[in-house]
């Protein structure tokens with residue numbers, strides 16, 4: 001029997017079948033979890049709906065996470081369908097393209113606010129509402145981050161600053177929600193070719209550098225990010241919270 005039979009959760013961040021959120025969804029579905037999905041805007045519906053259908057999802061709704069009313073609406077709808085949930089996958093980030101090339105010092109106030117709002121604050125906004133639906137058995141909230149939060153990675157710029165805020169949010173949320181047995185963790189994934197990643201200037205070079213230097217001498221596979229999400233959602237990580245796991249073929253351990 002699957003590890004997640006009887007567990008229900010919502011996935012934020014599927015844009016297409018390359019999305020890390022989709023690989024997390026597949027890994028959770030294979031272990032028996034029931035899934036709800038949101039997509040950011042109408043244009044993505046035609047990609048996300050067939051994927052959600054393929055894993056038997058009955059809940060597929062639009063939600064722009066930069067809008068609090070839209071988030072409230074999703075959780076109100078979700079409550080009608082399921083009284084409680086067990087997990088959340090938050091795999092959402094955005095920064096203006098011009099802020100993901102050139103120099104961090106050129107970031108505008110608006111660009112900074114936008115990246116912070118969508119890529120960091122939305123985890124807190126979602127955790128607040130989700131935690132109110134995690135009654136009894138507790139729950140697991142998982143987000144996606146990147147090494148650019150810890151060290152300077154060329155062109156990652158304002159997204160690195162937003163990911164640092166996201167990682168700190170993981171720790172504060174873990175501390176706040178621990179007494180309800182809600183665990184909050186992050187996967188720091190190595191580079192994977194996705195829609196969001198291709199918006200970072202020089203992304204292909206990042207893949208080449210990791211392949212050449214990482215201890216495992218290759219890039220991470222999206223399926224491996226999915227398996228790490230399964231670890232965090234399942235009982236296998238029952239004593240782990242506030243943690244950032246690097247699923248990056250070891251690249252982040254290198255000093256030089």
Ligand code: NAD
Pocket residue numbers: 012013014015016018019020021039040041044063064065066090091092093094118144145146188189190191192193194195196197
């Ligand atoms: P992706 O483009 O497939 O997913 C990003 C998602 O964010 C999209 O579904 C997009 O619709 C959503 N999004 C952006 N703004 C939103 C908003 N206002 N409201 C709702 N949704 C919004 O790319 P991905 O690489 O799968 O990204 C998922 C997560 O993984 C992101 O947090 C990203 O930073 C992180 N990550 C990616 C990599 C990588 O190399 N691909 C590495 C480490 C971490």
